[in-house]
Amino acid sequence: MLIEAVIFLPLAAAVLLLAIPKAAAAALKGVALVATLATFGLSLSFVGGAAAGVSDVHPWIGGAVTALYHVRIDAWSVFFVLLTTFVSVPAVWAAFSYGDGARLRGYLILLLAFEWTLLGLFTAGDLLLFYVYWDLMLVPVFLLLAGYADTPQARRAAWGYLLYNGAGGLILLLGVVGVVVGSHTFEVLGHSYAVSIVAERWLFVAFALAFLIKTPVFPFHAWMPATYTYAPPPVVAMVSAIQSKAGLYGLIVFALPLFPHAAAWAAPTLLALAVISIIYGALTALGQSDAKTLVAFSSLSHLGLVILALFSFAKIAVPASVVMIVGHGVIVAALFLLLGFVEERTGTRELAAFGGLAAVAPRLAAFMLIAAMAALGLPGLASFSGEFLIFIGAWQTQPVYTAIALIAVVLASIYMLKLFQGVMHGALREPRPSKDDRLIELKPRELALVAPLVAAMFFIGLWPAWINVRSPASTPAAAAQRVEGRP
Amino acid sequence: MIALPSVNWAVVAPPVVLGAAGLLVMLVDLVSRRALRGWLYLIGIAGCFASFATMLRIAGVSQTTLSGAFATDRFSWMFDALLIFTLAVSLALSALKKAEDGGSPASYAALLVFCTVGGMVMAGATNLIGIFLGIEQLSLALYVLAGTGYPRESSKEAALKYVLLGSLASGFLIYGSALLYGATGSISLADMGAAAASPSPLFVTGLALFFVGIAFKLALSPFHIWTPDVYEGSPIAITAYMAVAVKAATFAVLARFVYTVFAHDSIALVPLWAIAILSMVVGNVGAMRQRNLKRLLAYSSIAQSGYIVVALAGVSTGGLSTMIFYVAAYAFMNLGAFALIALVGDGDEAYADLGAYRGLFFRRPWVAALLALFFMSLAGIPITAGFMGKLYLIFTGLRAGPWGIAMAAALIAGTLVSFYVYFKVIWEMLVREEPEAVGATGNHWIPWIAAVAGAAGTLFLGIAPYAFYALLAYL
Numbered sequence: 001m002l003i004e005a006v007i008f009l010p011l012a013a014a015v016l017l018l019a020i021p022k023a024a025a026a027a028l029k030g031v032a033l034v035a036t037l038a039t040f041g042l043s044l045s046f047v048g049g050a051a052a053g054v055s056d057v058h059p060w061i062g063g064a065v066t067a068l069y070h071v072r073i074d075a076w077s078v079f080f081v082l083l084t085t086f087v088s089v090p091a092v093w094a095a096f097s098y099g100d101g102a103r104l105r106g107y108l109i110l111l112l113a114f115e116w117t118l119l120g121l122f123t124a125g126d127l128l129l130f131y132v133y134w135d136l137m138l139v140p141v142f143l144l145l146a147g148y149a150d151t152p153q154a155r156r157a158a159w160g161y162l163l164y165n166g167a168g169g170l171i172l173l174l175g176v177v178g179v180v181v182g183s184h185t186f187e188v189l190g191h192s193y194a195v196s197i198v199a200e201r202w203l204f205v206a207f208a209l210a211f212l213i214k215t216p217v218f219p220f221h222a223w224m225p226a227t228y229t230y231a232p233p234p235v236v237a238m239v240s241a242i243q244s245k246a247g248l249y250g251l252i253v254f255a256l257p258l259f260p261h262a263a264a265w266a267a268p269t270l271l272a273l274a275v276i277s278i279i280y281g282a283l284t285a286l287g288q289s290d291a292k293t294l295v296a297f298s299s300l301s302h303l304g305l306v307i308l309a310l311f312s313f314a315k316i317a318v319p320a321s322v323v324m325i326v327g328h329g330v331i332v333a334a335l336f337l338l339l340g341f342v343e344e345r346t347g348t349r350e351l352a353a354f355g356g357l358a359a360v361a362p363r364l365a366a367f368m369l370i371a372a373m374a375a376l377g378l379p380g381l382a383s384f385s386g387e388f389l390i391f392i393g394a395w396q397t398q399p400v401y402t403a404i405a406l407i408a409v410v411l412a413s414i415y416m417l418k419l420f421q422g423v424m425h426g427a428l429r430e431p432r433p434s435k436d437d438r439l440i441e442l443k444p445r446e447l448a449l450v451a452p453l454v455a456a457m458f459f460i461g462l463w464p465a466w467i468n469v470r471s472p473a474s475t476p477a478a479a480a481q482r483v484e485g486r487p
Numbered sequence: 488m489i490a491l492p493s494v495n496w497a498v499v500a501p502p503v504v505l506g507a508a509g510l511l512v513m514l515v516d517l518v519s520r521r522a523l524r525g526w527l528y529l530i531g532i533a534g535c536f537a538s539f540a541t542m543l544r545i546a547g548v549s550q551t552t553l554s555g556a557f558a559t560d561r562f563s564w565m566f567d568a569l570l571i572f573t574l575a576v577s578l579a580l581s582a583l584k585k586a587e588d589g590g591s592p593a594s595y596a597a598l599l600v601f602c603t604v605g606g607m608v609m610a611g612a613t614n615l616i617g618i619f620l621g622i623e624q625l626s627l628a629l630y631v632l633a634g635t636g637y638p639r640e641s642s643k644e645a646a647l648k649y650v651l652l653g654s655l656a657s658g659f660l661i662y663g664s665a666l667l668y669g670a671t672g673s674i675s676l677a678d679m680g681a682a683a684a685s686p687s688p689l690f691v692t693g694l695a696l697f698f699v700g701i702a703f704k705l706a707l708s709p710f711h712i713w714t715p716d717v718y719e720g721s722p723i724a725i726t727a728y729m730a731v732a733v734k735a736a737t738f739a740v741l742a743r744f745v746y747t748v749f750a751h752d753s754i755a756l757v758p759l760w761a762i763a764i765l766s767m768v769v770g771n772v773g774a775m776r777q778r779n780l781k782r783l784l785a786y787s788s789i790a791q792s793g794y795i796v797v798a799l800a801g802v803s804t805g806g807l808s809t810m811i812f813y814v815a816a817y818a819f820m821n822l823g824a825f826a827l828i829a830l831v832g833d834g835d836e837a838y839a840d841l842g843a844y845r846g847l848f849f850r851r852p853w854v855a856a857l858l859a860l861f862f863m864s865l866a867g868i869p870i871t872a873g874f875m876g877k878l879y880l881i882f883t884g885l886r887a888g889p890w891g892i893a894m895a896a897a898l899i900a901g902t903l904v905s906f907y908v909y910f911k912v913i914w915e916m917l918v919r920e921e922p923e924a925v926g927a928t929g930n931h932w933i934p935w936i937a938a939v940a941g942a943a944g945t946l947f948l949g950i951a952p953y954a955f956y957a958l959l960a961y962l
Contacts, residue, residue, distance in 0.1 A: 063812065063956040064805035064879050103849065128878075132869035139868060142910065147848055147917030158914065159907075166906045170899050173881070177895075181885050 009039045014112040032108040040085040050078040067186045070125030075472045080122040083329045087241045088115040090449040095234040114140035126186040135169045154230035164223035168213035175206030193258045204262035207255040214247035218277040228296035233340025241333035270311040277304030282411035314393030319468035324386025334371040334453040356428035361441040365424045374457045376416040382457040385464035495552035498559045500541035502607040508534020509600035516593030527596045528578045535575040566610040566739040573732040574603040580724035598628040606736035615664040615674040636722040645720025652713045660700025666693030676747040704737040705792045708769035718785035727825035760890040766793030767901035774908040778841045797880040797894045801887025809879040816872030823941020824861040826934040833929025847916040855916045862909035872948035
């Protein structure tokens with residue numbers, strides 16, 4: 001029952017918001033924030049028992065297709081659930097300053113619905129439920145981009161987002177149906193799927209394509225720059241921090257265990273794509289003048305590392321990936337929210353168009369500095385732990401690819417410093433963003449909502465073991481993979 | 488003296504009671520000097536309830552009567568129920584029709600009821616004569632109804648196109664039936680199995696002509712040319728009825744025909760699979776360019792017809808229940824969408840244009856949200872009936888050999904195209920601008936009820952399909 005509470009609390013809050021009049025802004029905000037906080041609180045209770053796992057199963061559909069309603073939170077999913085509930089709090093809170101008030105209700109409802117679909121995805125215990133949420137999460141993001149970003153670019157970006165991810169979803173559906181036609185069940189969690197090697201490869205390709213589009217990984221990232229750049233900050237924080245992990249989660253939980261032989265067969269291609277993503281993302285980030293686009297490409301680069309880890313079949317691939325995933329989620333959410341505050345104050349995202357904010361907004365500058373340092377991999381902060389584990393692990397099996405990927409660490413320092421200096425250092429541009437310099441500093445609400453993210457960066461950076469000892473180290477299927485994946 | 492066949496009145500009661508209600512509508516119009524339009528529709532709706540009441544007595548019964556020419560079983564029962572539901576919704580929506588829109592309310596309501604009697608005959612018919620009678624009864628009344636918006640030129644055009652092309656299709660159908668009779672020596676579908684197992688050229692020719700006639704009624708491509716114009720020109724309540732009831736009744740005929748005549752998958756059915764794939768392509772691609780919601784839903788219905796054929800793939804055991812599920816899903820989402828178009832238009836057909844829906848989300852959030860739900864269901868987004876229906880169809884297709892797999896693949900590809908089609912409407916509703924066509928302020932309670940019923944059905948089938956199957960098993 002507690003699992004259902006975690007999954008459906010955001011949805012229940014969204015429905016409750018429908019009953020509150022639009023004018024009652026305080027009540028709307030209160031319900032939304034309390035709901036996300038409560039969801040986070042409930043999800044924390046699963047950390048202790050994650051090793052054993054909790055699940056809930058009911059009969060669901062019959063007829064020509066039979067499936068169970070199966071949800072679970074276990075070692076595989078607990079940190080994805082935590083990341084979702086944790087990042088949703090500041091995202092929903094940041095949305096409070098949105099727009100004219102009349103549309104705040106719809107905005108909050110869609111954000112809460114988005115949280116619900118993400119939680120549903122990470123707790124799905126069978127392929128059908130996983131697919132249902134996989135497709136469903138397109139809807140709130142499409143609606144938010146098309147209706148709540150208020151720029152023509154965002155409205156166009158909605159199409160790129162929908163059609164790319166929709167195509168990925170339908171490819172995944174082919175794969176899911178292919179598995180179920182052969183195995184006669186959606187309950188494939190923790191099993192490998194014994195079919196002919198050719199069929200296994202095709203099915204793996206279907207799953208992997210969908211997951212790579214969602215993450216995204218080069219060359220399937222065409223939808224990403226526009227979505228990340230033009231989506232409102234709370235939306236892009238949730239998309240980049242949480243939704244981008246859906247594909248990686250799918251690889252870890254479904255694709256790799258189900259198709260170990262095909263994964264080994266595809267590993268060279270995926271490693272190459274991972275390294276291209278890492279380097280291409282970093283180089284492209286260097287050339288960006290738009291702050292959000294810069295962070296978008298840095299995200300492409302960082303998530304490429306996770307693909308590198310997973311397909312190096314290193315012994316610590318999964319725990320290292322989970323540490324990296326959680327770290328990246330926290331950092332990228334903070335960066336996008338902070339850049340949102342900056343854009344709110346200056347009206348621009350162009351790095352050339354502002355500067356010197358550190359002089360008038362020291363707290364904003366301090367948070368920005370920590371987030372940027374975390375993103376470039378400074379030891380003691382979140383990204384470092386994940387990157388370090390990944391490099392150590394992947395080095396043992398794939399030294400060449402790992403060596404190339406290491407270049408990205410240098411590049412990350414350059415673009416992140418460029419971002420920070422562009423925004424914070426130098427002379428304050430004229431005309432000043434605000435007549436009163438004090439208005440540029442973070443407001444208490446903004447400070448309070450980013451602070452936990454910053455705290456989490458230190459926490460993960462200093463105590464990554466909190467995560468990786470609880471992550472599953474290996475499964476029978478993963479072991480088979482490692483043997484075959486060895487060159 | 489010819490001996491009349493004995494009649495089991497319980498079996499034929501639903502269409503008979505409904506037909507009597509139709510006659511009552513005409514009679515009341517005759518005797519009351521100043522017939523209140525609303526009362527006539529209400530008599531029709533009361534007839535729906537009466538007819539459904541007689542159906543309750545034969546729920547779960549599997550019997551034939553009239554010397555085996557007319558049957559009642561689970562299959563026909565579900566279709567009859569859907570037809571009655573559609574009739575009730577269409578009659579209710581008809582009450583919004585503006586007085587100056589022409590046509591006497593009495594003939595209008597009575598014809599709509601007689602249409603449905605024809606549809607119920609189709610659902611229960613077990614021989615070629617019954618099928619033809621049902622189809623003609625349905626079609627002839629509908630030709631007239633398509634023209635009841637006649638002050639508008641497009642309505643006249645719709646009626647003329649429909650009657651000309653429809654008669655041609657009936658010609659194909661009756662000629663095909665004649666050849667089938669010639670090839671098998673029987674008009675009963677049950678006697679055609681042997682001929683279908685080793686088909687003669689005569690049988691194949693008859694089958695082809697018969698399928699052409701059916702494909703026309705289903706708006707399957709390449710026999711769909713009439714559809715967009717007729718859907719656009721007809722009054723909205725009639726368009727809704729056409730889109731749902733005609734398809735449901737004709738699919739009942741097609742399914743009964745295929746399942747009775749063919750015990751297994753047959754090479755003779757390949758043309759049917761081919762036109763299903765073509766329909767998915769033509770319907771979805773054609774819908775991309777449409778800016779009138781009635782035309783858009785017309786192309787959508789072409790594609791959806793193609794999807795429903797997948798249920799027959801391989802003539803599998805689960806196929807019939809899959810078809811019933813999808814037809815029910817189709818009925819809920821289409822009736823809901825048409826009800827909302829009627830609501831926004833408030834009796835004025837001009838407001839079916841997409842321009843009237845710009846920014847609807849911010850002006851009328853509930854209307855827009857429900858419309859978005861129906862369009863998402865048509866697109867096959869999860870937790871809606873459309874998704875579950877498509878899932879069942881894909882599985883049915885994949886288990887049915889190469890043609891089934893091809894159809895399932897076309898269904899998935901068509902779905903991606905349809906994302907653009909349906910989300911374009913949602914996208915327009917989300918723009919923050921004043922509408923091009925100012926107005927669209929209708930808020931009549933009748934379409935609200937229809938839309939909420941449609942939404943309930945759409946979500947129910949999407950979230951709890953097992954309950955629907957439990958109902959199906961109980962019958």
